[in-house]
Amino acid sequence: MKIFHFKKELSEYLKAIKNEDRSVGLVPTMGALHDGHQSLVEKAMSDNDEVVVSIFVNPTQFNNKEDLIKYPRTLDRDVDFLKNISGNKIIIYAPSPEDVYDGNVASKNFNFKGLDSVMEGAFRPGHFDGVGTVVKRLLEIVKPNKAYFGEKDFQQLAIIKKMVEIHNLPSKIIGCDIYRAEDGLAMSSRNERLKPKYREAAPFIYKTLKSAKQKFGTKSANKVSEWVKKQFKSHPLLELEYFTIADDKTLKPVNRKSNKKNYRAFIAVYAGDVRLIDNIALN
Numbered sequence: 001m002k003i004f005h006f007k008k009e010l011s012e013y014l015k016a017i018k019n020e021d022r023s024v025g026l027v028p029t030m031g032a033l034h035d036g037h038q039s040l041v042e043k044a045m046s047d048n049d050e051v052v053v054s055i056f057v058n059p060t061q062f063n064n065k066e067d068l069i070k071y072p073r074t075l076d077r078d079v080d081f082l083k084n085i086s087g088n089k090i091i092i093y094a095p096s097p098e099d100v101y102d103g104n105v106a107s108k109n110f111n112f113k114g115l116d117s118v119m120e121g122a123f124r125p126g127h128f129d130g131v132g133t134v135v136k137r138l139l140e141i142v143k144p145n146k147a148y149f150g151e152k153d154f155q156q157l158a159i160i161k162k163m164v165e166i167h168n169l170p171s172k173i174i175g176c177d178i179y180r181a182e183d184g185l186a187m188s189s190r191n192e193r194l195k196p197k198y199r200e201a202a203p204f205i206y207k208t209l210k211s212a213k214q215k216f217g218t219k220s221a222n223k224v225s226e227w228v229k230k231q232f233k234s235h236p237l238l239e240l241e242y243f244t245i246a247d248d249k250t251l252k253p254v255n256r257k258s259n260k261k262n263y264r265a266f267i268a269v270y271a272g273d274v275r276l277i278d279n280i281a282l283n
Contacts, residue, residue, distance in 0.1 A: 061130030
């Protein structure tokens with residue numbers, strides 16, 4: 001397994017691979033790897049000759065500095081994790097912020113055509129400019145044939161696809177199904193920070209989403225939203241930040257349902273000081 005800390009050396013290595021007409025996949029991560037990441041890596045490996053896994057805690061997408069400080073950094077463990085998946089097909093890119101951003105660690109401003117103005121964008125100002133900035137840089141550095149992202153961050157996935165379209169980048173963006181623990185909790189690096197009582201309570205989020213999906217078949221979006229809010233209002237440990245039912249293309253909240261559109265429910269919940277997000281397709 002090859003590990004690169006500098007983009008210049010990585011680019012030279014990848015150039016030789018591409019000159020042999022071998023395909024390259026990219027799985028961008030912020031480390032603290034788990035089984036959800038493994039599913040992305042395995043999908044990328046099945047589609048490509050070589051796979052780059054970037055391990056980089058991106059400072060520009062944290063609007064909360066304390067959250068950036070607390071974010072787990074486990075590079076040695078992540079390397080061992082990837083070795084167990086494949087010892088010779090995975091290339092690790094574990095750079096510093098200075099290497100990624102050429103010493104100018106700052107977000108660029110993007111026009112995401114309104115995809116960033118709701119849900120995560122409304123509660124985390126500047127977050128998606130940071131995401132767009134780092135993903136654009138990684139795509140420019142690696143130049144993958146395909147890049148893989150989980151649907152747990154569905155809004156982020158939509159925004160990355162829009163960014164690639166706007167900037168006419170050649171990489172194809174692949175969305176992959178949400179990987180869940182046996183009890184339904186969406187896999188996330190943040191789960192490691194959950195205290196035991198909150199980890200035990202957290203599957204309530206997905207349980208509620210599944211019930212909301214069932215109710216959406218016969219009830220209005222407003223009625224479903226009111227029901228979800230009521231469930232969390234009476235929960236002793238979990239605090240609802242938002243629940244939104246939106247068009248899965250525009251991400252605009254739904255007023256009246258249409259049989260011609262697909263909808264998705266999005267949720268953000270605080271389990272103590274850990275913020276968890278999830279979503280589910282409704283039709």
